[in-house]
Amino acid sequence: MEIYLIRHTTPAIESGICYGFSDIDVADTFETEVAAVKAKLPTGDFDVYTSPLQRCSKLASALFNQEITADDRLKEMNFGAWEMLAWDAIGREELQTWADDFVQARVPQGESYEELYSRSMELIHELVEKDRNAVIFTHGGVIRSILAHATNTPLVDSFDLKVQYGRISQLKVEDGDIKVVFYNS
Template identity: 25%
Template sequence: MGPALMKPGLILVRHAPVADRYRGLCYGQSDIELGPIGARRSRELVESLAALPVDRVVHSGLWRTWFLAEQLGERLGLPALRFDALRERDFGRWELRPWDELHREHGDAMLKVVSEPGAYRPGGGETTFEMRDRVLEWFRKLPREGLTIAVTHGGPIAALSGTLRQLPVAVWLDLIPPCGECVQIELKRVV
């Protein structure tokens, strides 16, 4: 992503890869750390994002987003502001448990996060629409001038992107970028 490609608006950055010991786990809102690859990727992102005309740097408050946001803010002379609304979905009792184990216990019922987005609470946590609604509330209040870098998570990125594009929940999983990647949003639309 070069500076010539970016326009004023919103850049959503999915946090860099977490430590290897968390691979295969449902970590949701658990505050886990980056691994060496994630720390290196964060520093690379700081280099590329710092070349942009950034007005605001925000993050979810979880360490894996704070690490990049804080470094970028320091580089640009901007505060890295915390917004809990940007946190990943709350997976309740599922957090820090292996996805394979959860699938053995719950089977295809896990698909209710898509088929019943307003009712199903994985692990007793948030529904898909509760997560979407808190992210949209943050987005509605976001200043429409200047460039905001928001370091966040896959779920909020997919929910915001899918909602703004008026896509069904069933395709939101396809909108989750890889760790350490960016998605640009134009700020002309308020939902």
């Protein structure tokens, strides 16, 4: 079984803004980025899943002309009260408290990275049970958490796994064991 994880293309938002659950549109470079992703897409029969946020669902629809399943568990981290704020507008102490334990600390009115990991892995385990090839369009945090699981990387170190916009990672599942074939291609 193969699972491809594809990060959405560049979002239409200025840098330095905290966003996760916010439904940000795609940047003007979308068509060019779609062509680059399309050139790397696997061929064959795949079930297709996407985060319902438009920066993912637009890419999925642009690349696959078939049934696409939107699943909330594929959304980026919920940054709660921090959504759409400039990072430097968030209180220094509040931000530092979260940064000191971002794996378990919840963002105010949001979630922790561990909660994102749990919901992401719940879906992955369901897909492994189905034993069908899958392509998943999702976000950097979700992809990092799944790659952390597949590489036995502690979540606290998973941000060392760089995941760029419009890049593909491939997982191979054999006997229920998830291995990384490549990432960020």
